[in-house]
Amino acid sequence: MNRQKFAERSRRHVRIRPQNAAALIARNLIVRALRQHDLHHVLRGRPAFVGFVVHRAEDIEVFANESLLLLRETTEKKAIYDVMAWLKENARKVTNATDTIQTLSDKRIVFGFASDRMDMPDAFRSLADGIVILDPVDERALAATFQTLFHRTPSTSILSAAATIPIDVLNICLQRGLTLRQAAGRIQRYLSASREPQIAVASNHPRLENLAGLGEVADWGKSLARDILDYRERRIPWTDVDRGVLVSGASGTGKTMFVRSLGTTCGVPVHVHSLARWQARGHLGDLLKAMRSAFDEAIKSAPSILFIDEIDAVGNRRDLRGPNEKYSREVVNALLECLDGAEARQGVVVVAATNYPEKIDPALLRPGRLDRHLRIPLPDCQARLTILRYHLGHDLPAVDLADIATHLDGATGAIIEQVVRDARRRARHARRPMTTADLEHGLPSRIRLSEAALRRLCVHEAGHAFVGSLLSAESGSTLIDVRVMQEITQQNTGGQTTFRRTPGFDRSRTSYLAEITTLLAGLAAEDVVLGGHADGGGGEENSDIHLATILAARMDASLGLGGSLVYLTSDDPAEILAQVRRDSHLRRQVHARLKACAHRARTIISQNTGALELLETSLAHRRHLTAADISALLREINPDKFSSNCDLPNSEKVTQTPVD
Numbered sequence: 001m002n003r004q005k006f007a008e009r010s011r012r013h014v015r016i017r018p019q020n021a022a023a024l025i026a027r028n029l030i031v032r033a034l035r036q037h038d039l040h041h042v043l044r045g046r047p048a049f050v051g052f053v054v055h056r057a058e059d060i061e062v063f064a065n066e067s068l069l070l071l072r073e074t075t076e077k078k079a080i081y082d083v084m085a086w087l088k089e090n091a092r093k094v095t096n097a098t099d100t101i102q103t104l105s106d107k108r109i110v111f112g113f114a115s116d117r118m119d120m121p122d123a124f125r126s127l128a129d130g131i132v133i134l135d136p137v138d139e140r141a142l143a144a145t146f147q148t149l150f151h152r153t154p155s156t157s158i159l160s161a162a163a164t165i166p167i168d169v170l171n172i173c174l175q176r177g178l179t180l181r182q183a184a185g186r187i188q189r190y191l192s193a194s195r196e197p198q199i200a201v202a203s204n205h206p207r208l209e210n211l212a213g214l215g216e217v218a219d220w221g222k223s224l225a226r227d228i229l230d231y232r233e234r235r236i237p238w239t240d241v242d243r244g245v246l247v248s249g250a251s252g253t254g255k256t257m258f259v260r261s262l263g264t265t266c267g268v269p270v271h272v273h274s275l276a277r278w279q280a281r282g283h284l285g286d287l288l289k290a291m292r293s294a295f296d297e298a299i300k301s302a303p304s305i306l307f308i309d310e311i312d313a314v315g316n317r318r319d320l321r322g323p324n325e326k327y328s329r330e331v332v333n334a335l336l337e338c339l340d341g342a343e344a345r346q347g348v349v350v351v352a353a354t355n356y357p358e359k360i361d362p363a364l365l366r367p368g369r370l371d372r373h374l375r376i377p378l379p380d381c382q383a384r385l386t387i388l389r390y391h392l393g394h395d396l397p398a399v400d401l402a403d404i405a406t407h408l409d410g411a412t413g414a415i416i417e418q419v420v421r422d423a424r425r426r427a428r429h430a431r432r433p434m435t436t437a438d439l440e441h442g443l444p445s446r447i448r449l450s451e452a453a454l455r456r457l458c459v460h461e462a463g464h465a466f467v468g469s470l471l472s473a474e475s476g477s478t479l480i481d482v483r484v485m486q487e488i489t490q491q492n493t494g495g496q497t498t499f500r501r502t503p504g505f506d507r508s509r510t511s512y513l514a515e516i517t518t519l520l521a522g523l524a525a526e527d528v529v530l531g532g533h534a535d536g537g538g539g540e541e542n543s544d545i546h547l548a549t550i551l552a553a554r555m556d557a558s559l560g561l562g563g564s565l566v567y568l569t570s571d572d573p574a575e576i577l578a579q580v581r582r583d584s585h586l587r588r589q590v591h592a593r594l595k596a597c598a599h600r601a602r603t604i605i606s607q608n609t610g611a612l613e614l615l616e617t618s619l620a621h622r623r624h625l626t627a628a629d630i631s632a633l634l635r636e637i638n639p640d641k642f643s644s645n646c647d648l649p650n651s652e653k654v655t656q657t658p659v660d
Helices: 023-035 042-044 055-074 096-105 122-127 141-151 157-161 165-175 180-195 215-234 255-266 275-279 284-300 325-340 380-391 402-408 414-431 436-441 451-470 508-517 519-531 543-556 573-580 585-605 609-622 627-635
Strands: 002-005 050-051 081-085 110-113 129-135 244-248 272-275 302-307 347-352 373-375 477-484 496-502 624-626
Touching: 002 129, 002 380, 023 042, 023 050, 023 055, 023 129, 023 141, 023 165, 023 451, 042 050, 042 055, 042 284, 050 122, 055 165, 055 275, 081 096, 096 325, 141 157, 141 180, 157 180, 165 180, 165 373, 165 451, 180 275, 215 255, 215 373, 255 302, 255 347, 272 275, 272 284, 275 284, 284 302, 284 325, 284 347, 325 436, 373 627, 380 414, 402 436, 414 436, 451 508, 451 519, 451 609, 451 627, 477 609, 477 627, 508 519, 508 543, 508 585, 519 543, 519 585, 519 609, 543 585, 573 585, 585 627, 609 624, 609 627, 624 627
Parallel strands: 050 110, 050 129, 081 110, 244 347, 244 373, 272 302, 302 347
Antiparallel strands: 002 081, 477 496, 477 624
């Protein structure tokens, strides 16, 4: 058989911890097998020849490499041990007894790996102290791996599900840097995707005209349907049709529903795929083959739609590192090749979906690929009412659902569907028609803010809106609207101020400082008006303090916009924050920058308390103000009274431009 040697590259007495999930699992199963078969003396450096039968041939290399690291830790001299593997692919049934015997003569410890004991040379099998069959990946090994990587173990159901996944896929699902919840989510999505059908028939889903809350995505879909009709009737060439689009939005906003409805509206089949489904085919070669096959199948049924769900899982090449770098890079490159075949894939529109558009490799978004980015917003009140009616069908036809739609503020389409499903189940179990009470029973629980908490919320959001409006020419971000709610749910925090960044804006040091100042303006307004701020500006991801810290650290650690041009880390938020935790000097720099920007925000607000008070009271009364509303309110006050040219302490001083 084809024998693969694994070279030794280090010395003993250096503690080498497994770097990834696959290595942790492999070590666990190797040590367990040695102990179960009374061969654990080899872990103390005593002579032994042991053969291991690996459950999956694709995992042999992982186990062989990890056993080499294990022997490096437990033996005194690298010359006394060796690791061999016998692989089936491209091999002939030839046994070199002399070579095997020479290796056994030279070494005190030899580990051999194969997927079948008969793949091992006869000489090795006859001289081995034991040939043991490694257990397949099980819940026990996974629990130890989770504990090492995440310091916690998930539920038994997650462990049981993970035990059915190939070890190379587990290595991706359990990457370092993920939270336990994110890792469990990858496992569930992988298993779910591998069971989904590949093609959705484009006739049993609603048309886009019957869906609500999709915003610009629905408009684009209707336009695409007209273009495909014109293409079919040969009024336009395929080059006039959009061939790729990225659709983003929060989880549950209806990205998958949109794609299926798009197929119905366009009258074409939808081929549903994801990286997880392609990975389910096996190792890297099988994954790439499945990817290309997906494009081939879509071409055969053209015109058609090829849907790639959770495309962010493909990765961004600029952030790749570690043992999976080569694997992930080949996946991205292969997908680029498939997308670049614009002429070859005539008649195929590629729609990719993600919750995290910032994690997409920029090369995927270039012209001819996924060159259009559309966002699905959270549904407004009218859209929530329409979604309710759609899912209710013939139930409660004459009931006014406006209050329920209002109560669902901040809910996604998926949450609304769940509310209706729960209400229908409640009525069915009671063996009676559905009532409004059934719907109300399933609504997300709400907490009513006290008057003091509501006022703080209005002050906070007014601070964001006011300072952000004054600094928009510097930050390059335009105010859209500001909202507050007295009744909050788990889906919303009660207040939100929305800005939109100007495309192509010159992102200089000044703009970053202005954006940080805007982020900290809510807390600054609380300090000025209420004498101190509460905990609403931090505590979780995407909070004001979280985002401001990342921006301030990026300036020094990645963008060269601080006091140094040294590149410390990538632009990934997790890497940025990790660098802040490691680097005390960077941490001091970030602290000084945040402190300076907070001081500037407080100064702006202190010099314009009348304007802030007007915004605060209007927001408390109306609960929603658009950019036009805020401009009209500020015009009621003499613009000459406003001041945004407030000095920053020390090195953070910048030239400011007043904004009317």
